[in-house]
Structures are given as structure tokens and as C-alpha cells.
Amino acid sequence: xxxxxxxxxxxxxxxxxxxxxxxxxxxxxxxxxxxxxxxxxxxxxxxxxxxxxxxxxxxxxxxxxxxxxxxxxxxxxxxxxxxxxxxxxxxxxxxxxxxxxxxxxxxxxxxxxxxxxxxxxxxxxxxxxxxxxxxxxxxxxxxxxxxxxxxxxxxxxxxxxxxxxxxxxxxxxxxxxxxxxxxxxxxxxxxxxxxxxxxxxxxxxxxxxxxxxxxxxxxxxxxxxxxxxxxxxxxxxxxxxxxxxxxxxxxxxxxxxxxxxxxxxxxxxxxxxxxxxxxxxxxxxxxxxxxxxxxxxxxxxxxxxxxxxxxxxxxxxxxxxxxxxxxxxxxxx
Amino acid sequence: xxxxxxxxxxxxxxxxxxxxxxxxxxxxxxxxxxxxxxxxxxxxxxxxxxxxxxxxxxxxxxxxxxxxxxxxxxxxxxxxxxxxxxxxxxxxxx
Numbered sequence: 001x002x003x004x005x006x007x008x009x010x011x012x013x014x015x016x017x018x019x020x021x022x023x024x025x026x027x028x029x030x031x032x033x034x035x036x037x038x039x040x041x042x043x044x045x046x047x048x049x050x051x052x053x054x055x056x057x058x059x060x061x062x063x064x065x066x067x068x069x070x071x072x073x074x075x076x077x078x079x080x081x082x083x084x085x086x087x088x089x090x091x092x093x094x095x096x097x098x099x100x101x102x103x104x105x106x107x108x109x110x111x112x113x114x115x116x117x118x119x120x121x122x123x124x125x126x127x128x129x130x131x132x133x134x135x136x137x138x139x140x141x142x143x144x145x146x147x148x149x150x151x152x153x154x155x156x157x158x159x160x161x162x163x164x165x166x167x168x169x170x171x172x173x174x175x176x177x178x179x180x181x182x183x184x185x186x187x188x189x190x191x192x193x194x195x196x197x198x199x200x201x202x203x204x205x206x207x208x209x210x211x212x213x214x215x216x217x218x219x220x221x222x223x224x225x226x227x228x229x230x231x232x233x234x235x236x237x238x239x240x241x242x243x244x245x246x247x248x249x250x251x252x253x254x255x256x257x258x259x260x261x262x263x264x265x266x267x268x269x270x271x272x273x274x275x276x277x278x279x280x281x282x283x284x285x286x287x288x289x290x291x292x293x294x295x296x297x298x299x300x301x302x303x304x305x306x307x308x309x310x311x312x313x314x315x316x317x318x319x320x321x322x323x324x325x326x327x328x329x330x331x332x333x
Numbered sequence: 334x335x336x337x338x339x340x341x342x343x344x345x346x347x348x349x350x351x352x353x354x355x356x357x358x359x360x361x362x363x364x365x366x367x368x369x370x371x372x373x374x375x376x377x378x379x380x381x382x383x384x385x386x387x388x389x390x391x392x393x394x395x396x397x398x399x400x401x402x403x404x405x406x407x408x409x410x411x412x413x414x415x416x417x418x419x420x421x422x423x424x425x426x427x
Contacts, residue, residue, distance in 0.1 A: 183418070186411060186415060189407060189411040
């Protein structure tokens with residue numbers, strides 16, 4: 001009986017997921033498409049929970065639905081200045097047949113490969129390998145053990161990818177115009193939520209050692225606090241000073257690299273932690289990575305260099321920024 | 334006994350969610366739809382949380398559930414306010 005109920009629930013989840021994906025791709029109104037996308041991310045997080053992957057569910061909800069949704073809404077706001085950019089051209093059949101067929105072909109090939117892999121490989125093998133070495137990893141959460149110890153290379157490179165993406169965004173130019181000062185309700189909510197978000201972020205970072213959580217989830221929550229501060233239109237969004245923010249951006253990659261290099265200097269492999277030190281080193285790296293991910297995502301939401309970063313700090317940058325704010329206050333909530 | 338009470342509370346909470354969803358679909362304008370939605374968020378989720386909190390032995394988990402309820406209430410009332418304010422401004426044409 002319980003199985004049937006869960007099966008029905010899973011079926012409903014999958015159908016709703018497909019419907020939202022279809023709506024997001026095909027909706028004529030771009031704003032509606034973005035809202036469908038955010039709903040899609042939230043349902044996908046539930047699917048990860050059903051697949052017993054709470055770590056990925058947390059990351060999907062925070063980054064996939066939350067921050068990506070905020071980025072897409074900010075991009076829509078940019079586009080809304082030109083009158084007919086929020087609607088897509090009206091076509092009866094909006095799916096392009098060539099990419100659709102190619103994607104379908106890829107999906108079929110991947111499905112066949114997956115079925116074949118199930119036959120040859122013992123699906124438990126990797127999990128068994130992880131659990132048999134968990135004691136030497138310094139943490140008791142197998143996901144953190146894989147991400148920060150067994151496959152630390154991959155995580156280091158992921159952080160480097162994030163950093164590179166941010167450098168690209170910074171190279172594009174000035175940040176988006178600031179938002180108008182929020183009314184008492186939103187400003188009050190943000191003032192109330194920000195300390196809570198910082199606390200929960202620290203909690204997720206700490207608990208990552210033995211339960212679902214870790215640097216990505218903690219960093220995304222911290223960045224969420226930054227996005228809220230920006231949306232509420234506080235002066236300079238109450239972000240840390242430019243120098244500190246720049247330090248935060250490179251903190252994750254540089255500390256990760258430094259740990260790896262120091263370990264090489266003392267005669268071990270790159271990122272080959274001594275088991276006795278592993279727990280402490282992982283917490284150190286994750287703390288730096290949390291700050292790095294948070295700063296990167298916050299700055300990505302700004303969409304360019306903050307005004308305070310321009311080399312000529314004297315007048316021009318500020319005047320331009322002020323002009324843009326004035327120009328833009330008209331359509332702020 | 335506790336379980337029956339919990340089931341009753343959860344069922345009652347779900348009724349509020351169903352009413353809120355029907356209101357969202359059927360009510361004529363944005364303000365009355367918002368009005369219907371906040372009932373689901375405040376009372377519906379509150380009853381659901383009370384029912385679920387009865388089912389756990391761990392007071393820490395019960396506290397976390399109550400915290401979720403408080404956060405959802407704060408966020409939903411603030412966003413309902415923002416949506417209504419935006420719509421009102423548009424109506425006035427400013």
C-alpha cells in the first residue's frame with residue numbers, strides 16, 4: 001500500500017517536472033518561462049530527496065532554483081527596458097526540430113549506455129570503496145569525503161571554473177544599476193533574515209562533515225543573503241569592502257592550492273592529506289570555499305564590477321552609477 | 334491517540350491548502366487570489382506543522398518545524414505585500 005502511494009507521488013513529481021520543463025521552454029511570455037524554471041528547480045530538489053540524495057537536493061534548491069532564478073529575473077529586468085523583449089516571437093511550433101532530434105538521439109544513446117553499464121558493473125562497487133575508506137577521510141559524511149578528499153581535484157577545479165566565470169563577468173563592465181531603497185516591509189524582512197542566513201550557512205558548513213551540507217550549500221545561502229541585501233537597495237548593498245570581497249573571491253581556490261602545495265613540500269602527494277589532519281584540513285578548505293562561492297555568486301548577481309572597484313574612484317564612476325539609479329527607480333517594486 | 338490527533342491536524346491543514354489552491358484558480362482578481370494563498374501558507378502550513386510536530390519524539394525536530402512555519406509566514410506575507418503593492422502602483426499608472 002505504502003509503495004503504491006509513493007509510486008503515485010513519484011509519478012506525479014515526474015509528470016509535473018516534465019510539464020514545467022515544457023512550459024519553461026515553450027511559454028511565449030519570458031517572465032512566465034522564468035517562473036516555470038524556478039518551479040522546475042524546486043520540484044527537481046524534491047526528486048533528489050526521493051532519490052535519497054539530500055546533498056544535491058540542497059544544492060539544487062539553493063543554486064538551481066534560487067540563485068539561477070534570481071539571475072534570470074535580473075536579466076529579464078535588463079531586457080524590460082526595450083519594449084518587446086519580454087515576449088518571444090509567436091510561432092506555432094517553437095521547438096527547433098534539429099536540436100530536438102539530436103537531443104532525443106543523445107537521450108536514447110545515454111539510456112542504452114546506462115543499461116549496458118548496469119549489466120557489466122557492480123553498482124555497489126564505488127559506494128563500497130568509499131565506505132571502506134571513510135574512516136581515513138577525516139569526515140563521516142560520504143559525500144563530503146568524496147568531494148573534499150577522495151576526489152578533491154575535481155572540487156578544486158570546480159572552484160576554479162566558478163572563479164573563471166566570475167572573471168568573465170567582471171570583464172564585461174560595470175555592475176547593473178542598483179535597486180531603489182525598499183519599503184519598510186521588505187527592508188525589515190531582509191534585516192531580519194540576513195543574520196539568520198549567515199547562521200544557517202555556518203551551520204551547513206559545520207554539519208557537512210557528518211550530515212548533508214557543505215561548502216556549496218553554505219556558500220549559496222550566504223550569497224542568497226547578499227542577493228536579498230542588493231534587492232532591498234541598501235547603500236552598497238552592505239557588502240564587505242572591495243578589498244575584502246576580492247580576497248573572498250580567490251579564497252577558495254588559493255587556500256585549496258596552498259594546502260595541496262604544502263602537502264607536496266612535506267613529501268606527500270598533491271592534496272594527499274595525512275589521515276590525522278584530514279578533518280581539520282577539510283574544514284579549513286571548506287570554510288575558504290564557502291566564502292569564495294558566496295562572494296562569486298553575489299558578484300555574479302551584480303553582473304559586473306561594483307562601482308567602488310573602478311580605478312578612477314574619484315567622480316565619473318559614481319556619477320554614472322547615480323544617473324543609472326535615477327533612471328531606473330521608476331519601475332522598481 | 335497522538336497519531337489520530339496528528340492525522341486530524343494534517344487533514345485539516347490540507348483542507349486549507351486545497352481551499353487556497355481553488356481560490357488561486359477561481360477567484361477573479363489578483364488581490365483576492367493573494368488573500369486565498371496566504372490562508373494556505375499561514376493556517377494550512379501551521380496545522381500541518383502542528384500535526385507533524387506531534388509525531389516526532391525529538392523536541393529539536395519539532396522546533397525546526399515551527400521555525401520553517403515562521404519563516405514561510407514571514408516570506409509569504411512580505412511577498413504578498415510586494416506583489417499587491419506593485420499591482421496597485423501599476424493600476425494608478427505611476
